[in-house]
Amino acid sequence: MKALVAVKRVVDYNVKVRAKADGSDVELNNVKMAINPFCEIAVEEAVRLKEAGTVEEIVVVSIGEKACQEQIRTALALGADRGIHVEVDGKPEPLEVAKLLKGVVDKEQPNLVILGKQSIDGDNNQTGQMLAALTNMAQGTFASEIKIDGDKMNVTREIDGGMQTISLSLPAIVTTDLRLNEPRYASLPNIMKAKKKPLDVVTPADFGVEIQTHVTQLSVAPPPERAAGIKVEDVAQLVDKLKNEAKVIS
């Protein structure tokens, strides 16, 4: 079977992003970029399925400016077979990304599409669910385990109260949670090999999609500052402060 994996280029998770002083946008100059951590987990899952003999081909897709080919190459170095870059200016919204991904799904006809549950820049947590709606496929979101059996797949999902397992008909959409797997590192030989793997560049017009704007970012601001706290000497002082100053315990 064929697996399609969607990867997004985002600010590295270690970077503490700040709002620009004029509030127009976030400061992203000279900031380290990386593959979204949840997408890395998505790639890893596809590679494991290939190693297990369940998946034959892994296609990885990223939507964005030219630079996101770096993240496609990273995914190819991790074990994906071929890349598709949908070249788009700016930052398309999740619904538009989902429409473009639907175009790729229609063309590639994968049995399984794996996305991250959330991009750590916009914290949207939408694209996989939207793609599932547009393609009329089942969705297994926030997956911490997947088991494929013929034309069905069991997905164990992380939900607020604990864990839930559902059964989905294939083809289906999966979005990854952190505990699905632990991604490997790309080896140097694999990074070299990845440079020779095929990478197609397409445009939204190829899928008949015209990118729209639904939500406009008017401004950005830092979150409210917390007043500086104090260090207490010992447990007795801590309890005293909580009782008599903060009045949060009695």
Add this chain to the structure above:
Amino acid sequence: MNTLVIAEHDNAELKPATLNALAAAEKLGGSIELLVVGGGCGAVAETAAAIPSVSKVHCADKPSYEHQLAENVSLLIAELAASFDNVVAPATTFGKNVMPRVAALLDVAQISDIISVESADTFTRPIYAGNVIATVQSSDAKKVITVRTTAFDAVADTGGSAEVVAVDADHDAGLSSFVSEEVAESDRPELTAASVVISGGRGMQNGENFALLEGIADKLGAAIGASRAAVDAGFVPNDYQVGQTGKIVAPDLYIAVGISGAIQHLAGMKDSKVIVAINKDEDAPIFQVADYGLVADLFQALPELEASL
């Protein structure tokens, strides 16, 4: 202007997150109706009818909705949405699973995790793990919104008497089915609704040591949380995780024990009213957000703290 709010429930009880989502809906203005969708959920609809801000409760009670599978429930909500300007749900794992699917069926955006309503089409929401707050404006005629529950005070849940109407539409997409669920039973308050939370991190060293937190939680009526490192190490189950990609909490008192204070953890708790950090490393970043920091070995501090409460 009218708003449909999707109730959070488990077919037996209405969950408090619903009341926070309703508070956000009130800010949108106009009338508010509530949808209770599930299987055997009639009692939930009756309870919900007592919420004063709700003018009508729609009860979609069908076997196909029992497990609130996104494929089925989204078809129902998208159909009902035809007669509403806004569709609102709490940003719980249920809301996050279903609402984007609804939005795509309606061909509109979803505005995730709002923390304020500035006007009928303008909202604020945290991005980049809460390091930035964005003000966003929607140009969609119909708005699909999920609400960060900690940012809105719950509305009253008694005193009203809304009409309960049964919804006949029965959607079964035939794409998915429920297999099993493992829901943790606990006598403690729910993490996202507790007024006191005590969380342990990697510094706890193992699962057994979480007993040190339990004694304190018992005395304070607290919920117990954890950092991702503690969850990954298997000390506690995944539903304990507080943070950017776990649960968002904002209790009156948050006590972080053996947690360093990574950006992703802070994203889930830095709106707590009072933060206490217990950590043996005086340079741990958690102290930058703590109102009261105690530099100490947790294995000494915790028994002392329990004894003095």
